[in-house]
Amino acid sequence: MTAVDYTVIVAYLAGMLALGWWGMRRTTSTSDFLVAGRRLGPVMYSGTMAAIVLGGASTIGGVGLGYQYGLSGAWMVVTIGLGLLALSVFFSARIARLKVYTVSQMLDLRYGGSSGLISGIVMWAYTLMLAVTSTIAYATIFDVIFGLDRVVAIVLGGTIVVCYSTLGGMWSITLTDMVQFVVKTVGVLLLLLPIAVVKAGGFAAMKSELPHGYFSPMGIGGQTVFTYVLIYSFGMLIGQDIWQRVFTARDDRVARLGGTTAGTYCLAYAVAGAVIGTAAKVLYPELGTPDDAFATIVKDALPVGVKGLVLAAALSAVMSTSSGALIACATVANNDIWARLRGRTLRTGGASHDEVGGNRVFILIMGVAVIGISVALNNVVEALTVAYNVLVGGLLMPILGGLLWKRGTGAGALSSVGVGGLTVIALMMWKGILANEPIYAGLLASLVAYVAVSLATRPTDAAILEVWRRRLAGEPAVPASEPASPATANA
Numbered sequence: 290m291t292a293v294d295y296t297v298i299v300a301y302l303a304g305m306l307a308l309g310w311w312g313m314r315r316t317t318s319t320s321d322f323l324v325a326g327r328r329l330g331p332v333m334y335s336g337t338m339a340a341i342v343l344g345g346a347s348t349i350g351g352v353g354l355g356y357q358y359g360l361s362g363a364w365m366v367v368t369i370g371l372g373l374l375a376l377s378v379f380f381s382a383r384i385a386r387l388k389v390y391t392v393s394q395m396l397d398l399r400y401g402g403s404s405g406l407i408s409g410i411v412m413w414a415y416t417l418m419l420a421v422t423s424t425i426a427y428a429t430i431f432d433v434i435f436g437l438d439r440v441v442a443i444v445l446g447g448t449i450v451v452c453y454s455t456l457g458g459m460w461s462i463t464l465t466d467m468v469q470f471v472v473k474t475v476g477v478l479l480l481l482l483p484i485a486v487v488k489a490g491g492f493a494a495m496k497s498e499l500p501h502g503y504f505s506p507m508g509i510g511g512q513t514v515f516t517y518v519l520i521y522s523f524g525m526l527i528g529q530d531i532w533q534r535v536f537t538a539r540d541d542r543v544a545r546l547g548g549t550t551a552g553t554y555c556l557a558y559a560v561a562g563a564v565i566g567t568a569a570k571v572l573y574p575e576l577g578t579p580d581d582a583f584a585t586i587v588k589d590a591l592p593v594g595v596k597g598l599v600l601a602a603a604l605s606a607v608m609s610t611s612s613g614a615l616i617a618c619a620t621v622a623n624n625d626i627w628a629r630l631r632g633r634t635l636r637t638g639g640a641s642h643d644e645v646g647g648n649r650v651f652i653l654i655m656g657v658a659v660i661g662i663s664v665a666l667n668n669v670v671e672a673l674t675v676a677y678n679v680l681v682g683g684l685l686m687p688i689l690g691g692l693l694w695k696r697g698t699g700a701g702a703l704s705s706v707g708v709g710g711l712t713v714i715a716l717m718m719w720k721g722i723l724a725n726e727p728i729y730a731g732l733l734a735s736l737v738a739y740v741a742v743s744l745a746t747r748p749t750d751a752a753i754l755e756v757w758r759r760r761l762a763g764e765p766a767v768p769a770s771e772p773a774s775p776a777t778a779n780a
Contacts, residue, residue, distance in 0.1 A: 294597030298434055301472070301601040302449055305465050305608065309453025312461030319644045322458035323390050323620055324536040333467055334547035337609075338534050339554045340466035340473070342369055342525065344610025345426035346673060348477065348603055351559060352586075353579035355566020359503025363563035368517040370555030372525025377548025380692060382541035384532060386763040392529050392688065393625040398760060399691040400699035401753040407706055409625030411683045412529045416618035417659065418676035419530065423611035424450075424663040425672070429584065430603050443663050446607070451656030454612045455649055459537060462612045469605030473558075476602025480595055481587065482561045488590045489568035498571045516725050519732065520677045527688045528680060530610075530617040541763075615656055623651040671722045678717060682731025683710030686739040694743075695754065701743030709735025 316322050329337070347366045354362030389395050393409040427446030428439040437445065453461045489495050495503075502508040525531055538544035569582040572590065576582060587599050666672055686709065687702035713731035720726045 291593045291596075293594045294600070295434075297594065297597030298601050298604070301604065304468065305449060305453055308464040308468065309456040309461040312453070312457025312464050314457075315460045316457050316645065319390075319648065321460055322645050322648050323616070324533060325459040325463045327388075327537060328539050329463065329537045329543065329547075330539055331543050331547040331550070333463060334534075334538050334543050335550040335554070336470040337463050337466040337537070338373070338531075338548055338551035339558075340470040340605070340609035341530060341534055341613035342373055342551070342610075343473065343555060343558055343606060344423055345430075345603070345607035346422070346610075347555075347558065348473070348562065348606040349426065349429065349580055349583045351562030352566040352569065352583040353581075354509070355563035356570050356576070356582035357566070357579040358509040359499065359505070359567050359570075360560075360563050361506055361508040362566055363559040364509055364514045365517050365521065366559030366562060367556060368514070368521040369525060370552045370559060371518070372522035372552075373531070373555060374549060374552035375522065376526050376531065376535070377545055377552055380526065381535050381538070381544035381548050383692065383761050384535050385538050385541055385544040387760050388536075390533070390536065391621055391625050392527065392532050392684070393621065395532075396687060396691065396702060399749075399753075399757050400687075400697075400702050401750060402699075406626065406629050407703065408684060408687065409621055409629070411679060411706060411710055413618060413621040413626060415676045415680040416529055416614050416621060417655070417662075418672050419528075420611055420614035420618055420655070420659045421662045421666060422673045422676070423607050423614060424659055425666060426607045427604075429580070430600065430607065434600055440664050444660060446604075447611075447656065447660040447663065450608055450611045450615060451653065451660070454615050455652045455656065458645075458648065458652070459533070459616060462616060463537065465612065466609050469609045472598070472605040473602045476599040476605075477565075478558065478561050481591070481599050481602075482565055484591060484595070485565045485568035485572075485586055488586075489571040495567060495571050499567065503567055503570070512725065516728065519728050520674075520681055523681050523685050524677045527684050528617075529621055530613045533617050533620065534613070615659060616652060618659070619648065619651040619655040622655055623648055627651070674722055675717065678713045678728050678731065679710055682713035682728055682735060683707075685709075685732065686735040690739050690743075696743055696748060697739065698743045698746045698749050700746040701739045701741075704742040705735045705739035708738040 318326070320326050343366070347369065351362065351366045354365055356362070384395070387395055387398065389398065391409070392412055393406075396408050424443055424447045428442045431437045431442030431446060432439070435442075453465055457464075486492065486495075490498075507514065535544055535548070538547065565586065566579070566582050569576075569586045573582070573585050576585060583603065587596060587603075591599055683706045686705045687697070690697040690705070691702065709731045712734040713727045716724070716727035716730055
């Protein structure tokens, strides 16, 4: 590392704080603070969506999987991209038309307010652990850059994200994510990828140096790919951090086309990470752990200045996911848990300065909690697995069932969340956190509970379903000549 590299990185970090301050000046309502005023166009929407889903796990972890398995190491990030494509093509337009702020508010609207609190708790636990895993990753990056102690690195990186997220909410995060998207694209795709391949002698030399399995599309194993689909592809369909970005779209077209562009970008990023990891295996065949591949190839193979930019790209990847997960965690904690415990609901229109201030306080509180938990934990993979297992096992069926099956009921949704979530937790305790059985059994138990209890209970009230239908179609909740129902009033 030279003075030029350090200057690039410090300038990047200062720029993130400056954009946070600028975003604060544009934030005047809850809609601005939580969903960027619902007015992002296709360029900003696709850039910020790609930034949030491609975090430290996709960058450092994706290169590590390439180092360990070769080109098939791309599958983890590929399944993320496929999930985002499915969300964008099949569901994003309907989700955007709901004009809500959280997944739990969607469940309230669909089922009549019977499952929001418990689903909010599950979603809060997922977003909290997602923010924690991203924050832990600062330790690796800042150790490479500055040689900082693990705790100092986590506190430094976490504090910067908490500051700009607290200042301007989603507007600040959107502005910083756009910069992070550009930095990642230049640093990883345009610089590190070609330089790594050239340093390794080109593809012909890589094939001659490595076993054939490194170039097999399924070398990582079919069961592993299937598990990635269940966890990551389905996780993209229902995560609050992803939905909150969908809510920022200006209209249906932006949500669909912008998300499709971001999903396609993820596929290219997946292949790039796997190729970089494969090149690193040629250059450094005896690394202690695969996750060291990214930092090692950056430190040893890149020229002055470029090294600083690529490390800034790694920081961008981590910060974009960390800030997105943090605002999602705070939004759920404030509006789905705390507000419900106080007997209040969040309006979907403009809101008072007090509501903006309340959400800002919750980001600060959740940010401090995330930093504290990150200091205490070590294993990123296990924390991320717990987050996605609980999310998908508990909430996939009620959410997709609500969107696709009219006969689903609030009781069915509630039982599905409880049975699926408890099954996942119990099997993780029995079989181990990284075992495949918890997510398989959790999804099956959740599906059976949802269908059986829904069929055994009275159908959802017709008035609630009519409000739901109108919201999905982008129509007013009730015609002007009709009185508002309780479900409409709370929506």
